[in-house]
Every structure is written in C-alpha cells, then in structure tokens.
Amino acid sequence: MEKKGCSSLEAEVRKGPWTMEEDLILINYIANHGEGVWNSLAKAAGLKRTGKSCRLRWLNYLRPDVRRGNITPEEQILIMELHSKWGNRWSKIAKHLPGRTDNEIKNYWRTRIQKHLKQADQRFPAGQQQPGIGSDHPHCMNMGSSSQVSADTMEMDYSPPAYHHHPLEAFPAGVGATMTMAVGGSSSSTANMPPPPPPESAEGGYWSMEELWSMQLLNGE
C-alpha cells in the first residue's frame, strides 16, 4: 500500500554483490571525476547503488592502492599491537597498515586472531589465563605483551588467505585493456600505485586489480 509511492525509486536501488560492469563504471567515473560526495557520485555515474555502497566498494576493493593477499607476519604483529592499544578501532588501525582496509583487518581479526584467542582461552580458562591474552571481548584489550604472543602463535599456522572469485579477475586481458580511464584525473591513484605484480599472477587468463590498473596506466599514458 504505502510502498506504491516510492516503489519505483526503491526498485532502482541495487543490492548484493557488485557486477564487473558496475565496478568498471565506478572505476571509470572516479578516475575521471575523483571520489567523494558519494550519493551524487552514484547518481551521476548511473549506478543504481547507494552512495554508501559505492564508497564501500571503492575503499575496500577497487582503490588502486588496496593491497590484496597475505597479511605478513609483521603486519600481524602490528595489528595485534595496535588492537591492544585501541581496541576495535579498525579504521584507525588500518591507517597504520598502508594498503589494508579496515574491513580486511576486521575480517582478519575475527577469523584468524580471535580463533587463536579462543583456542588459548580453552587451554587457559578464566582464572588461569595466560598473561597478555584477553578474551575476544572487545573491551578485554589487556594484551600488553601481544607481540610475544603474536610472533609465536600467529606464525605457528600462518596460512595465506585464499583470495578467490574477484569479479574483475574474470576479465580476460582484452576486456581489461579496453577499459578507458583518464587516470590523469586522479593523481593520487598513481601516486600510491603499488609495484606491478609479476606477470605470473595472471596465469590462466585471470587478472588482478593491480594488473588491471597498471594496464590502465599504460593505456592512459
């Protein structure tokens, strides 16, 4: 009943996983116009997404300086140290890990580190808890000696995260190369550009974001 008035508008808003087409539209638009003012950006780019969604997608996934792949042992230690300092201030922590997003760090913490803490918690139940290991409660941040813990426990079964089904990885070289972007419009993109990955990473005809971006650079210049 009441939905009739705005149903046409709500039907316009897309949710769920981003398609390759949407990614390209967003990348192209930001390359030409820059980021910011996300709501109007979404409209102007012709994306049927909320500004929030566009911002999230850009920051966590499409930004050229986003580092994807293994969290290094050094980064692990840094994450644990910073978390012991600041708790779940993921964005703050992310600022000290260039190329890492708050979402990635948050996920990493929840899936890996918290698991370790839980296991440690079982081995050392309340009362006989190891010094320096708090529970997974956000406010139990008394992990002062976290670096000790991290160096051992974290490296113990450190395993590279499996990055799979990246939407743009499905792009064959030709498609990626045909993306037209005026990278010059966003100088910051190029400034923070990570070193190009070895060509082997494109095995099987799959391309990483870094490779796509470097292709854009090559094409655009």
Next chain:
DNA sequence: AACTGAGGCAACCGCGTTTCA
C-alpha cells in the same frame, strides 16, 4: 563421488559524528 561443516570474504545495516544550509 557425494555430503556436511567450517572458514573466509564481501557486502549490508544501524548508529554516531560532522558538515552545511
């Protein structure tokens, strides 16, 4: 070979903060 469960990542939601008219 098929099924089940666990792990991991991307995306959405709600709330607090900041900015602007």
Next chain:
DNA sequence: GTGAAACGCGGTTGCCTCAGT
C-alpha cells in the same frame, strides 16, 4: 542555533569455497 543530509565506522550476516568424512 537548529535541522537535515552526508559521511564514516563498527558490527553482523549471507554466500562461496574448500577440506574432511
């Protein structure tokens, strides 16, 4: 000074993949 809109952050959920049985 006030209200509205936009932004940013943290928590949570859903889906996909992989490993084990």
